[in-house]
Amino acid sequence: MNFAIVGCGFIAKKHAAAIEKIDAAKLVAVCDKVPTVMDFYKEEYDAKPYTELEDMLEKEDIDIVCICTPSGFHASIAVQVAEAKKHIIVEKPIAMTVEDTDTIVNACKINNIKLAVVHPNRFRPVVQELRKIIDQGLLGKISHASCIVNWNRNQEYYDQAPWRGTKQHDGGVLMNQAIHNLDLLLWFMGSPEQVFSMEATRFRNIEAEDVSIGTIKFDSGALGTVEASTTVYPKNYEESITIFGEKGTVKIGGSNAIYFEHLDIKDMSEREINDLKERIKADPWGTPGHQWIMEDMVNAIKEGRNPAVTGEDGRRALELVLSFYESAQKNQPIQL
Structure with missing residues (x-):
C-alpha cells in the first residue's frame, strides 16, 4: 500500500x-x-x-x-x-x-x-504482557494505580518551533508527553468518572504547563494518580505505571517504562515471574510502536x-487531558 x-x-x-x-x-x-x-x-x-x-x-x-x-x-x-x-x-x-x-x-x-x-506505547512487550495479566484477572480487584512521567525537555526543545508549548497547537506535558501514559492508564483501568488536577509552569518559558499533578476516580471505583513534568534535571528520570490489585502488584518502569520493575502475583510461581521478566529484558522494545x-x-x-487504536481511543485520551486542564483552571473536581 x-x-x-x-x-x-x-x-x-x-x-x-x-x-x-x-x-x-x-x-x-x-x-x-x-x-x-x-x-x-x-x-x-x-x-x-x-x-x-x-x-x-x-x-x-x-x-x-x-x-x-x-x-x-x-x-x-x-x-x-x-x-x-x-x-x-x-x-x-x-x-x-x-x-x-x-x-x-x-x-x-x-x-x-x-x-x-x-x-x-500499547505495543511495547511489557505493556502487552501487563494487559494479558489484567485480562486474565490475575490481579483480582484493583484498588488504585499510579502513572508517572518525570522527564526533561529543556528550553531549547521548546524553542525549536514557535508552536511548541502553545495551548493552541501543542499543549504542555500532559498533552504532548504524558498523553501516551494516560492512554495506557485508560486501557488498563477503564473509564474515568471524575478527575481533580493542579498544574504549573515552573521552569520553561512556554504558555502551557510543564508540571501537573492529578487524581482520577474510575467508574470501577478504583483510584489513580498522575504525576507529569518536563522540568526534571538533567535528563529523563522516570516513566512508570503501577497497578495495585488484591492478588498482585505490578510496576512497569525505568526511564521509558519498558521493564517490569516489580512483579508480584499470587497465582504466578516465582519461576513464571522470573521467566517473564527475563523475556522482557531480552527484547524490551520489541517491534517499534x-x-x-x-x-x-x-x-x-x-x-x-x-x-x-481507533479515533474513539484517541478521543478518550484527549478528553482526559482536557478534563485535567479544566480542573486545574477551575480548581475543582470535574465529572466526566
Whole structure:
C-alpha cells in the first residue's frame, strides 16, 4: 500500500522509517509548506515532494496518509484527506479539542475511511504482557494505580518551533508527553468518572504547563494518580505505571517504562515471574510502536476491521487531558 506523510518535522522521520520496514508498504509522497524539509524524504525514500496537500491527493496514488503536523492543524487536514477517500494515521494527540476530534471521526465515518491514532506505547512487550495479566484477572480487584512521567525537555526543545508549548497547537506535558501514559492508564483501568488536577509552569518559558499533578476516580471505583513534568534535571528520570490489585502488584518502569520493575502475583510461581521478566529484558522494545501502527493499518484495510487504536481511543485520551486542564483552571473536581 502507498503511504504519504503530511508535515515533515521530527516525528515524520519515525513514520518514514516504520513504513520502510513493512514489506507491504511504500512511502510515495510527502507534503510540507517548507520545501527544504522534504529533501531528506526525496533523497532517502524517493518520495515526491508537494507543498500543497490538494495537489498531492489529486496526483498521487495513495492509500494511507500519515498526519504529522502540529496538533492544532490535524482536523482541517484530516477532513481534506478523508474526503479524498484516503485512510488516515494521525499522530497524538488526535486533536486539541473534542470538537475537532469529533470532526475528524465523523469525516472518516461519512467517507468510510479507517482512522488510527498513534499511541505506540500499547505495543511495547511489557505493556502487552501487563494487559494479558489484567485480562486474565490475575490481579483480582484493583484498588488504585499510579502513572508517572518525570522527564526533561529543556528550553531549547521548546524553542525549536514557535508552536511548541502553545495551548493552541501543542499543549504542555500532559498533552504532548504524558498523553501516551494516560492512554495506557485508560486501557488498563477503564473509564474515568471524575478527575481533580493542579498544574504549573515552573521552569520553561512556554504558555502551557510543564508540571501537573492529578487524581482520577474510575467508574470501577478504583483510584489513580498522575504525576507529569518536563522540568526534571538533567535528563529523563522516570516513566512508570503501577497497578495495585488484591492478588498482585505490578510496576512497569525505568526511564521509558519498558521493564517490569516489580512483579508480584499470587497465582504466578516465582519461576513464571522470573521467566517473564527475563523475556522482557531480552527484547524490551520489541517491534517499534510506529511500525506496529502502520502494519496494523495495512492489515485492518485488508481484513475489513478497525485499527487497533481507533479515533474513539484517541478521543478518550484527549478528553482526559482536557478534563485535567479544566480542573486545574477551575480548581475543582470535574465529572466526566
